[in-house]
Amino acid sequence: MELGMVGLGRMGANMAQRLSQGGHAVTGFDPSAQARQHAADHGITPAGSLAALVSELSAPRAVWLMVPAGTIVDDTLDALLPLLSPGDIVIDGGNSYYKDSIRRGARLEQAGIALVDCGTSGGVWGLTEGYSMMVGGSDAALAQLKPVFETLAPSPTTGWGHVGPVGAGHFTKMVHNGIEYGMMQAYAEGFAILERKADFKLDLHQVARVWQHGSVVRSWLLDIATDALKENPTLAGIAPYVEDSGEGRWTVAESLDLNVSAPVITLSLLERLRSREKDSYADKLLAAMRNGFGGHRITRE
Structure with missing residues (x-):
């Protein structure tokens, strides 16, 4: 053709x-x-x-x-x-x-x-x-x-x-990408917990390799994460700044229009927005409030 x-x-x-x-x-x-x-x-x-x-x-x-x-x-x-x-x-x-x-x-x-x-x-x-x-x-x-x-x-x-009909293809892909946001966020959070457990000295690439075969969380996204951890185990040089191309926002908006609860997709989108906040006013106010009601220490810049 x-x-x-x-x-x-x-x-x-x-x-x-x-x-x-x-x-x-x-x-x-x-x-x-x-x-x-x-x-x-x-x-x-x-x-x-x-x-x-x-x-x-x-x-x-x-x-x-x-x-x-x-x-x-x-x-x-x-x-x-x-x-x-x-x-x-x-x-x-x-x-x-x-x-x-x-x-x-x-x-x-x-x-x-x-x-x-x-x-x-x-x-x-x-x-x-x-x-x-x-x-x-x-x-x-x-x-x-x-x-x-x-x-x-x-x-x-x-x-x-x-x-x-016309529109259904892009609608389905929109929701597909919203699901992708949630899956990526779950992998990222899980590996962050593993990385923080310093006393176990976990090899995160090894863990990812184990999960790739037979695990219920195996996926192509895990394969991509495994490759990334092999090439750069500490993720050195990568800024903690995550873009979004729009489909996640559209999916969240559609969930509201349809009265469908979609907390995982919504929170994964909000986490991407949060990753771009270099100087979070909200976090500063949270610290001030904790100090005000409980005398909790404020970390100064």
């Missing part, structure tokens, strides 16, 4: 390369000439513009967007729409907010173009391991794209699924 790929960053380029290796003809566009050259070096036909990319594809066209969530998706659609025709399909494989995907789907539908929202997990390992894809869209669009998802997935029958 022919496919256009817009956005040839690391993940987009890896997806295009996996498709190319699977026998699909992929034409890719990225504003960066370096990214286009990298794609060309890996079997992807580069296009110098969106117009050139669309012109290379036979109708009905399928164009996969791998651009950051937010206004850049709308900007890309603004540029693409005049170039596309009824019957074409646009796939948003980024981490867009699901309500934005529903809105964009309605807009494209008015032009006779289908939107497929594909929540994509697997990161930089997807090229070799395959991607986990949660796909939203119409049955007709999914039928046309089935060979693409079968190629990108770990196998044709595992790691991907049509989960519902």
Whole structure:
């Protein structure tokens, strides 16, 4: 199948390369000439513009967007729409907010173009391991794209699924990432407790290796933590500052809207926010209050 790929960053380029290796003809566009050259070096036909990319594809066209969530998706659609025709399909494989995907789907539908929202997990390992894809869209669009998802997935029958209408793919990926926040926080806290027990002199890489096999807490996240502990046991040089890309916030907001209790995901998000506080006013006030009611010592800066 022919496919256009817009956005040839690391993940987009890896997806295009996996498709190319699977026998699909992929034409890719990225504003960066370096990214286009990298794609060309890996079997992807580069296009110098969106117009050139669309012109290379036979109708009905399928164009996969791998651009950051937010206004850049709308900007890309603004540029693409005049170039596309009824019957074409646009796939948003980024981490867009699901309500934005529903809105964009309605807009494209008015032009006779289908939107497929594909929540994509697997990161930089997807090229070799395959991607986990949660796909939203119409049955007709999914039928046309089935060979693409079968190629990108770990196998044709595992790691991907049509989960519902437009918006459902990004909604499912949003919750997936919220769960990921909680799992990561639990691992981080557990290893912090192990590290603090100095009298046992625990080898945390060894512990992680033990847990990787047969343990009920084994997972890919544990594998990643194990590798990190092997390379840098004390985590020297890594600042205790954890970013969030938005999906955790959206998941927490959705839990409130739906009246679903989600304390673990919520607290894991709050811990990420806390990691960025270099000068916590709240903690200073807590210390002052403890001193005020109990005479507890205040540590001075």
